[in-house]
Amino acid sequence: MTDMIGGTSLLHYASLVSSLGGDPEALIRARGVDPTSVGDPDRLMSFSTAAALVGSAAAELNCPDFGMRLAKWQGIQILGPVALLIRHSETVADAIDGVSRFLYHCAPPDIAKLKRGPQSAVFTLEVARRQLAYREQWIEKGLVIAMEAFRLMLGEAFVPLRVTMQHRRISPPGTYRKYFGRPVEFGCELNSVHLPADALCQPIRGRDPAVLALAESHLAQIGPALPLVEHVRELIHQMFKVNRANLVSIAQAMDIHPRVLQRRLAEAGSSFEGILDVARRDLARHLSATGMPVSQIAAMLGYAEQSSYTRACWRWYSESPRQLIARCRRDSSRSQVVDR
Structure with a gap:
């Protein structure tokens, strides 16, 4: 496979499915996956299979916000060493730049970017897969992980200026407001989270420069998982x-x-x-x-x-x-x- 992703991408998947009354082992085996690999950082599966597991759970459990729920359960810890960049960079801008550079270590097809403007900055997320089942679930999961990162850096009270998604709405409007703190716009050009330009300059509290240096050194030595x-x-x-x-x-x-x-x-x-x-x-x-x-x-x-x-x-x-x-x-x- 050319799109392998770590089992950590589905951390807490089984627990969430169980909490919703589902049978996680049945869902996982139906996709030809060993249940013990789900959530295991040392095991791999295809990126498309991971996305399909999230999407099939949403469909079978009648839980359209499954991807976003899973993201809340997971937090930024699923990013592994990339999460250390978020916790220990000097500023918010440095952290986002680091994520953009090294996100492929966590999910090779995921592409994060930061576009700076005079009044606002735009964080965007794309999936470099032409055909991907349940793409919308994976995008929503990724943007909620991004929100978790922003709230860690900027405080729990952080509310973005705008949130946009390319796909159509799949959950009630109030559900998105719960996760993002504001209404989400759909059918847009980008999957994005907009934040004030001055937020990029905010220092990250409690950072440890030594941990940052170790994380950057480790990530720089790892080759991209995608050929x-x-x-x-x-x-x-x-x-x-x-x-x-x-x-x-x-x-x-x-x-x-x-x-x-x-x-x-x-x-x-x-x-x-x-x-x-x-x-x-x-x-x-x-x-x-x-x-x-x-x-x-x-x-x-x-x-x-x-x-x-x-x-x-x-x-x-x-x-x-x-x-x-x-x-x-x-x-x-x-x-x-x-x-x-």
């Missing part, structure tokens, strides 16, 4: 959404210099240009099946000129973009007929 080529591929698909699927943006997301990324990919027998080309080819086919106009497909793929996309399409499929649309639409229609 490099796969990591880059997933980031490219995420960056297509915001028209930033380029070497500089991907390297920035991975917190390394573009030349270093190119060198590491070469050592892995690959290249950024090659990964990007395959990703564009696959997305072109997917978008063509929707009937999207050629000009929009070219823009989605990051081509400045439609003619560049046309040349690439001939190279990939030996047909023009319009011919590809027609063929993909026919194939899609035939598939729907067969499914019926």
Whole structure:
């Protein structure tokens, strides 16, 4: 598997399921997982399986806020050594930057970022998986963990300026207010928590610089759990959404210099240009099946000129973009007929 995650990601899962009247062992075994691995920091499972366990519990127990409940039970301790960055960084900004750099140690596909503005700062959370069952449960779980971190650093009374999520609402409005202290906005561009800009400068009380140094040293020596080529591929698909699927943006997301990324990919027998080309080819086919106009497909793929996309399409499929649309639409229609 290329998306392994520690069993700690499901810490207290069994206890929460039991408290809701469910059978945790049955739920876990139904996903082909050894129940003893759930919550065990020394055991691994696939990221998609962990997300599915959270989502299936929510569905089977009729508990739409299961992911958020689990996050409250877990707190930041599920972040392992990354939690030490939160507790012992000099400022809130330093802590968030540390989480953004090293979150992949806890959950390789999770991407956290901090965007600074003059009046507010925006913490965002994405999952670099194109297809993930129960994505909304995993996102809500992650944002509540983020809230736990903010309240640890800024005080229990902390209330964010805004909270936004990309998916539709799956729990009653009052439930979200309970977890976040304010209404949550849905169907938005980002999964985010907004906080005042001056909150970033707040010092973290009780910090120990020696513990921070040890945690940073330990994290720096651990290689990413997600293989490099796969990591880059997933980031490219995420960056297509915001028209930033380029070497500089991907390297920035991975917190390394573009030349270093190119060198590491070469050592892995690959290249950024090659990964990007395959990703564009696959997305072109997917978008063509929707009937999207050629000009929009070219823009989605990051081509400045439609003619560049046309040349690439001939190279990939030996047909023009319009011919590809027609063929993909026919194939899609035939598939729907067969499914019926």
